[in-house]
Amino acid sequence: MVGSDELPTAVPNFQIESGRIGGKQALTSFAASVADVFEAKRAKGADDDDYGLAISVWHLGTVMIGSFRSSALEFERSRALTAESGLDHLLIQLYVEGGFTGTADDRDVTVRAGDIVLFDLSRTLSTAASDFWNISLLIPRQSFEGVMDTVAHFHGEVLPREAQMTGLLGDYLLSLVRRLPELNPADAILSANATVALALTVLAGHTPAGSRASNGIASPFRKAALYIDANLNDPRINAGQIASATGMSRASLYRLFEPVGGVASHIRRRRLTSAALALASPANRHRRVKDIGLERGFSSEATFSRAFSRAFGISPMAARSRAAALLATGVPTPEAEVDQDVFAGWMRTLQASS
Structure with a gap:
């Protein structure tokens, strides 16, 4: 057994595949593992046995990033869940395939393949997605302090696929997901820092009305x-x-x-x-x-x-x-692949880099 004080030898990774465990079990496991973020469920009348899912998520210490391929789902983050989950993060999602419609608080949101959308997890959301593949990035709110006025302005903001900087960030996220299985933990930490820096740069160049980038000087x-x-x-x-x-x-x-x-x-x-x-x-x-x-x-x-x-x-x-x-009892372990309970606790262990 690896001692609890030893450093990981591989980047902690969590996976679910319906091809291995069946659609119904995959949906149950997925819904449980993301219960801190939102309630995930199939549309009324959908057959859970036909559900398809393939996800792989990595914990990089200061951020979490994952590839999610799924049959159509509905997602909801209620007022109650924002209170009970203990999350104060920004969720950034690149939709590689598929998309969704829904609301972020009272704001209507429509996302297409190629768009990037942002959610402030201290607020509510309700979406209905078609069959999709997205890359999701979870970053603690503290990472934005001193750089952005407030991430509240970005809740439900869509960075359109036509924008060059959207494409740049999207290409980077896809490349990172492809390379993460081969990275050692030290390189993964460096990549996490680079990921946050690039995301902040792109957001600073796409400031919604009422928000301004401070460029290191407090606005x-x-x-x-x-x-x-x-x-x-x-x-x-x-x-x-x-x-x-x-x-x-x-x-x-x-x-x-x-x-x-x-x-x-x-x-x-x-x-x-x-x-x-x-x-x-x-x-x-x-x-x-x-x-x-x-x-x-x-x-x-x-x-x-x-x-x-x-x-x-x-x-x-x-x-x-x-x-x-x-609250899950697990935290990232030295082993490469972890179970559902450990994954559910990962979000609580994220800390902004100092």
Whole structure:
């Protein structure tokens, strides 16, 4: 047996193939393994025995990347799941074949073969895909801090296949997936850093309305957002305080935050997202729900519980209980191929590179 303190000798890899285990079992295993990200199911009336799936996913330490070939599926990330899953990541998907239609929050989204789509996993989505092959890349939100104003602007954003930079990123992702089976762990770490750098470069060149790349210098929005995150525990934080601390007028502050629903909405969302992540973390399993809420600026447990339930559709206690049920005990191991439970826990082990 390999000691737990030994370094991997191969890049951890997870696979499911319906040709090996049958369509129904493949669907069951796939749905369970991605349960932290979304509910995956067949369209009503579809025969699970005819389901086809071939996936291979690699954990690169700071990112996860996988190739997914599947029969038609429906995906949903509900308000409750955003609270209970403990994920605060950006999902980037290249659709090599097939596509989907659906919504990201209230935004209509249509993706074609060759397009790249982005989802902020702190928010909801609902899609229906045809038979497809996609390359999916999961990156922690921290990787974008200091480079992009906020990934919230990119939720449901489609990078069209006609754009040259979309093609460049797509070609790279396809090449990486082809070469990953031959990479050693050291090279995989280098490739992860390169992947994040390229993804950030492409996103910085495709900024949706209301979002700006900072080029390493904090933009006015980013300054305000960082100040908010650093003061989430202050129940008195308001627009006047933020404007004064960041050297701008209230009117300018309101204009900056209008694309993300306003200043108060952003503060509330960041407080609740932070609370949801804390509730999902095993490190906080012995802490009181009340204390987690108070630390994020809520005046009482009742106020916190009401706001949390309105935002996510479940209570803070229910979110904690479901997170404990979803949490896998495994982490990346020295062996090359891992099982379903280990894979499900991978997403929680992702950390932005320092």
